[in-house]
Amino acid sequence: MVSPVSEERRLDIIEREVPLSGFTTWNVGGPARYFCEPESLEQLRQAMTFADEFELETEFLGNGSNLLVPDEGFDGLAVRLGPSFGNVENDGNLIKASAGTPLYKLADVANKAGSSCFNFLTGIPGTVGGGLVMNAGAFGSEISDYLANLTYLDPPGEVHEVSQEDIRYNYRSSPFQGTSDKIILEAEFELNQDESQPDMSEILELRREKFPYSNPSAGSVFKNPTEAEMTAGQLLDEVGAKGFSVGDAAVSHQHANFILNKGHATAKNIQKAIDILRDRVYKEFGVTLVTEIVVI
Numbered sequence: 001m002v003s004p005v006s007e008e009r010r011l012d013i014i015e016r017e018v019p020l021s022g023f024t025t026w027n028v029g030g031p032a033r034y035f036c037e038p039e040s041l042e043q044l045r046q047a048m049t050f051a052d053e054f055e056l057e058t059e060f061l062g063n064g065s066n067l068l069v070p071d072e073g074f075d076g077l078a079v080r081l082g083p084s085f086g087n088v089e090n091d092g093n094l095i096k097a098s099a100g101t102p103l104y105k106l107a108d109v110a111n112k113a114g115s116s117c118f119n120f121l122t123g124i125p126g127t128v129g130g131g132l133v134m135n136a137g138a139f140g141s142e143i144s145d146y147l148a149n150l151t152y153l154d155p156p157g158e159v160h161e162v163s164q165e166d167i168r169y170n171y172r173s174s175p176f177q178g179t180s181d182k183i184i185l186e187a188e189f190e191l192n193q194d195e196s197q198p199d200m201s202e203i204l205e206l207r208r209e210k211f212p213y214s215n216p217s218a219g220s221v222f223k224n225p226t227e228a229e230m231t232a233g234q235l236l237d238e239v240g241a242k243g244f245s246v247g248d249a250a251v252s253h254q255h256a257n258f259i260l261n262k263g264h265a266t267a268k269n270i271q272k273a274i275d276i277l278r279d280r281v282y283k284e285f286g287v288t289l290v291t292e293i294v295v296i
Contacts, residue, residue, distance in 0.1 A: 011036075011050055013043050014077075020069045023061050023080060025125060027216045028267045029069025029296075032059075032078035039082040041185070045157045048183070051077045052155060058180040059296055062130030063102070066218050066293045071267045074296055081129065085185075088128075093193070094148065098186045099129030103136065103143075106189075107200055115191040117146055122200040123207040124219070129184040133176045134292070135169050139203070144169040150187035152176070159185065172223050172292055212252040215260035221274060222257055222289040232289055233257035239280040246273040271295065 018035035021027050034056065038044040051058045057076035061067065064080075085100030090113045097106050103126050107118040120141040121131070130136070131143045132150060147164040154160060160182075168175055176182050198206070211219075222232040230238070236256035244251045245262070249269035252258040259273055278289045 011046055013038060013047065014050060017073075018078070020061070020064075020074060020078060023078075024064035024067050024069055024218070025216055026064075026068065026218050026261050026265070026267075026270065028071070028261060028265060028270065029067075030071050030073030030267075032074045032076070034077040035080075036077060037080050037082045039084045041153070041159075044079075044081075044153065044183070047077065047079060048153070048155060048157065048180075051180075060129070060133075060180070060183065062127045062133075063125050065125040065130070066134060068218065068267055068270055068293055068295045070296060081127075085129075086127075093191050095189045095191060096186060097128045097189070099127060099132075099184045101128040102126075103128065103131050104200075110189075110191055111200065113191055115193050115195065116197040116199070117141075117192040117195045118143075118189075119197040119200050119203055122203040123211075128187060132184055132187060133174055135172055135174050137172070139197070141197075142169070142171075144174070146189045146192065148188045148190045151185045153183040153185055155181055171226070177294075210255065212254045212258050212260060215262055217252070217258050217260050218293045220257045220292050221259050222278075223292045225287050225289060228285065228287045231257075235281045235285060235287060235289070236277060239277070239284050241277055241280070244273065244277070246270075246276070249273045251277070 013036050015035045017031045019031045020029040036047040038047055059078050061080040081100040085098045088097040088101045088105055088109050090109055103121040103124050107121045110118045120139045136143050149163045151159055151161045224231045233256045241251045241256040242253050247269035248262040248265035250260050250262050252260050281287055281289050
């Protein structure tokens with residue numbers, strides 16, 4: 001049973017009942033029982049100790065670009081790394097980036113160092129930490145392709161460094177998903193100077209042509225199934241998903257794997273749409289779609 005946390009024992013960095021809708025790209029979700037935006041490793045350690053002491057579930061928000069927070073909120077500690085965790089620097093053929101660094105900033109620094117290897121991340125509204133947790137990718141590339149090593153924090157507060165070879169990365173997944181036992185702090189990447197990807201502006205234009213940006217969304221809802229020849233978007237298109245809606249949660253007419261918030265969608269609307277669409281695809285093709293977004 002979760003112990004009640006007295007006001008006297010709460011840390012100054014911990015806030016109460018903070019709405020999470022403003023921290024997700026879907027703009028939905030209720031309040032977090034506790035919220036913290038640490039600006040240093042020590043503050044992050046304090047927040048983790050706080051969560052451990054009072055047996056609180058912990059959720060890291062990143063940029064909130066792949067999260068569905070329930071309407072009733074989150075009865076735990078929500079953590080969003082502060083701006084001080086957004087540092088990135090280039091040293092020869094290496095780039096070191098803190099977990100809170102926006103993905104577009106990683107691509108920009110790589111470009112200035114003469115490499116286009118991270119251009120595929122252009123337009124993905126996430127952070128380096130979140131990208132490494134989800135193994136973010138596009139246009140045939142994944143962020144783990146260029147990872148040299150990373151450091152993470154464990155619950156006792158110890159910092160560990162591991163190399164890419166010691167991490168089991170798969171398509172849109174990593175050992176860091178679904179756990180707060182390994183909190184990514186920063187990562188070091190090797191630049192591929194020989195790789196030539198389209199310019200960042202060109203990739204952004206391609207994204208605008210292919211994906212909807214007119215309404216709040218969380219990007220692709222489902223992962224592409226490995227057991228099918230069609231992508232998740234194609235499967236959804238085949239079952240008539242485009243234009244389908246539950247309340248203000250509507251599937252984009254432009255891309256069937258995007259669920260948009262048309263104004264006043266609730267998390268319940270979005271979840272119901274996800275369940276119905278998954279069921280349609282299974283009945284038609286025998287394929288069970290797995291969500292790429294994280295449902296708290």
